[in-house]
Amino acid sequence: MEILIQQLFNGLTIGSVYSLVALGLTLVYGILHIPNFAHGALYMLGGYITLSMMTLYGVNYWIAMFVSIIVVGLLGVLLERFVFRLLREAPPLHDKIAAIGILLFLEAFAQFVWGADFHTMTSPYGQVVNILGLTFTLQRLLIIVSAIAVMVLLYLFLKKTYTGSTIIAMSQSREGASLVGININKVAMLTFMISGGLAAIASSLASPINLVFPGMGHLVILKAFVIIILGGMGSIPGAIVGGYILGFSESLGATYISNDYKDIIAFILLVIILTVKPTGLFAKGER
Amino acid sequence: MKILTKRNGIIALIIFAFSFPFIAQNDYYLHMLTLSFIWAIAVYGINLLSGYTGYLSLAHAGFFAIGAYSLGLLTVKAGMNFWLALVCACLITCALGFLIGLIALRTKEHFFAIYTLCVGYIIYLVIDKWEGLTEGVRGLIGIPAPGNIGPITFDTAASQYYLVLIFLLAVILIVYRIIRSLTGRTYMAIRNSEDLAQTIGISTMKNKLTAFVLSTFFAGLAGALYASFIRFIGPDIGSTAIMFDLLMYLLVGGIGTLSGPLVGTLLLVILSQNLQFLQEYRMLIFGPLLTVIIIFYPRGIAGAFFDWQRKRKDNTLSGVRGELHIKAEEG
Amino acid sequence: MLIETKNLTKRFGGLAAVNNVDFSMEKGRINAIIGPNGAGKSTFFNLISGFHRPTSGTVLFKGIDITKLPANEIAGLGISRTFQTTSLFDQSTVLDNVIVGHRLRTKSNLVDAILRTKRLKREEAACRDKAMEVLEIVGLTESADRIVSSISQEEKKRTAIALALATEPEIIFLDEPAAGINPDETEGLTELIKKLNRSGLTICLIEHKMHMIMNLADHIMVLNYGEKIAEGTPKEIRRNEAVIKAYLGGSASA
Ligand SMILES: Nc1ncnc2c1ncn2[C@@H]1O[C@H](COP(=O)(O)OP(=O)(O)O)[C@@H](O)[C@H]1O
Ligand SMILES: [Mg+2]
Secondary structure, eight states: HHHHHHHHHEEEEEEEHHHHHHHHHHHHHHHHOOOOHEEEEEHHHHHHHHHHHHOOOOOOOOHHHHHHHHHHHHHHHHHHHTTGGTTTTTTHHHHHHHHHHHHHHHHHHHHHHHOSSBOOOOTTTOOEETTTTTEEEHHHHHHHHHHHHHHHHHHHHHSSSHHHHHHHHHHOOOOHHHHEEEEEEEEHHHHHHHEEEEEEEHHHHGGGGHHHTTTTHHHHHHHHHHHHHHHOOOOOHHHHHHHHHHHHHHHHHHHTOTTGGGGHHHHHHHHHHHHHHHTOOOSSSSS | OSSHHHHHHHHHHHHHHHHHHHOOHHHHHHHHHHHHHHHHHHHHHHIIIIISOOOOOSSSSHHHHHHHHHHHHHHHHHOHHHHHHHHHHHHHHHHHHHHHHHHTTTTTTHHHHHHHHHHHHHHHHHHHHHHHHHHHGEEOOOOOOOOTTTTTTTHHHHHHHHHHHHHHHHHHHHHHHHSSSSSHHHHHHHHHHHHHHHTTOOOOOHHHHHHHHHHHHHHHHHHHHHHHHHHHGGGGSHHHEEEEEHHHHHHHOTTSSHHHHHHHHHHHHHHHHHHHGGGGHEEEEEEHHHHHHHHTTTTHHHHHHHHHHHHHHHHHHHHHHHHHHHHHHOO | EEEEEEEEEEEEEEEEEEEEEEEETTTOOOOOOOOTTTTHHHHHHHTTTSOOOOOOOOOOOOOOTTTTTOOHHHHHHEEEEEEESSOTTTTBBBHHHHHHHGGGGGOHHHHHHHOOOOHHHHHHHHHHHHHHHHHHHHOGGGGGEEEEEEGHHHHHHHHHHHHHHOOOOOOOOEETTTTTTHHHHHHHHHHHHHHHHHHHHHEEOOOOOEEHHEEEEEEEEEETTEEEEEEHHHHHHHHHHHHHHHTTOOOOOO
């Protein structure tokens, strides 16, 4: 029983990280129909920037994270402006290839600047706490709380502000949005900015309990794709729910099935979903 | 008589390829070319599916690895004869390709790409973790070189080069014949619009599946040749890094063109060999290159060349037409 | 009856795009379907051609139930169609686009392709001949070698019709063949449709250009909100109260 609760808590932690990454991916997909394979590289970059700010400049964890959000967000804007915008009318193959090119570059870049080694990020919240028989580091609690806070903020932004509503409008219909005078280019850049920012937050939160290295985004992005297929490509609630579902499945699978194969759970899940329903769960309409 | 015809050019290239071991008195170059030819075979496989049928597969490094490991395990652990093992390796890859294709091809576009990316990753993970069978990260060592056929042996660099060259030429010939046939037209109709293809009576699933299985066959063949050429394999040959390398060769050379896979593979393999100092960081150049190519030259070097040629021909043609027009007016 | 639909219904979520439609098309006639945008005309075509599965109801071809057949098999039976938006392959020639239309009448497979068998060569020649034949019918012989991206909208429409003809259909469904082309060209297209019909082909078309329909069709069905509101000869349709109402969006006296 205790193990179960401990594992559920772990599931909540990794689920929070997955949800944040998947949110960024689903936002971009919902609005521009780009499966951004480079999203994992943005996640990785976010981790490195936070780490460097802390180790090189001795900056406080939160400020480092803030810098990371800004830098990665701006990088997202650049990608939209100078790569994906040029490919808007191109066949769907082109977006994917371009994203893969960016991914390869960013990974080589990280390796060039920071080397191929694994780094640890020491957060100021490393102390172990004991609540209700549960033992965990404060950082894990922080991940859960911060992730939920970010999701609530994002929700409020999308629902309650004018700018947010333009994003929603555009995800429903690009033509419709441009008819009512929404500036598609601005919304696209903004979405990429938010998406990059979310990736940076996710990796900055997760890095203290994981490691920072050039390939740290690989599995995360693959899993994020599984999540948004699970939750419906482009669906925001779907990304959140899907993230937690995967988080729980993995932490339970690691304990009760096999720790070696826990990373495979997501992919088996995907294979099952797409086998049963080739257009993904909750696909909009039919062809 | 025109000497500079396309046909003569191809014959000259083939003659050059066959005489290369005599020209280059250096095993290093032979080794490099042999390796590029092996990669090129796999790239032809990806091209058949992604270039001509329109389905971007990101699982083909996995099929490459399946071919390589099948050959490795059959020869090392089961002690099977090389040639028999080669046939079996291809059949095993095709059988798995058939099963995976059956499910994967029900999905389309982005879903297909993501699905196959995940399938590729599963293949990699299974190879990496199933130590009892594959030896995991330690890899498989001592894979034998191709066994002799009668008096012909394959223990020198030159003989292995010829072996791989012949396989490559066979693969190119097969792909050439397919894309010039009704079957190829069928694939391209599916690439253009699956809905339209169906309304003109094409069984899209059957055709996609054939293309998929054939493309995994090429990937598996390449993997098996790789295993017997390098004599050592590890799980990394099924990694996404290899997948992206193959994809890059295809895109730089020209996706959906016949010469693209060979051009791209040769160019990039040779380039990265000469940029040895860059080895780890070559993606600093190739990554942006890939992105720029897809934006400005979506059909790669080969495509750009054909466009240029067509434009030149059109110009001379319209010149001729212009003259005729003037004459008609005068008359 | 060549084609009959019985209680044909298609729902997308809550919306009934086609609702309980009974319609029969006689062999050798020109049938037309009209109705406001979103009335369900294209969906009706999609149901007959096997593109969408009906929610309920049946489609009969020469009395045989084809409701559950996949689209490619329906094409094989001799039912062909064009799309509202043409989706030709822009980068290749008109001829190359049309050749593949005859593929369904050929048998050669991958092995034939690799070995370049006699059968393949014979069938390739047959496909080419067929393509030239249908291009001649639609009047595009001269443009056979032009790249599709360089031909006019009207020529693209004709190419799409040629592609449909290459499948050797008994009935052809044309979805808004005259949309986006000028009056002169519409005239030419009308002539083409008449010519096809004279050669024995049954036709069913969707069109918004009333003048064209009235001068062409033998039999018209009017759809509105997925339901059949009228059916008859052009004369009858012109006088029909319900049709006038649907088109004027108010009372007939308005
Ligand atoms: N694939 C689909 N998914 C959901 N709704 C659809 C689909 N296709 C058509 N519809 C809806 O069905 C109705 C009829 O559409 P359609 O048959 O295209 O009309 P028409 O061709 O008469 O203009 C429209 O309201 C349209 O939005
Ligand atoms: Mg319509």
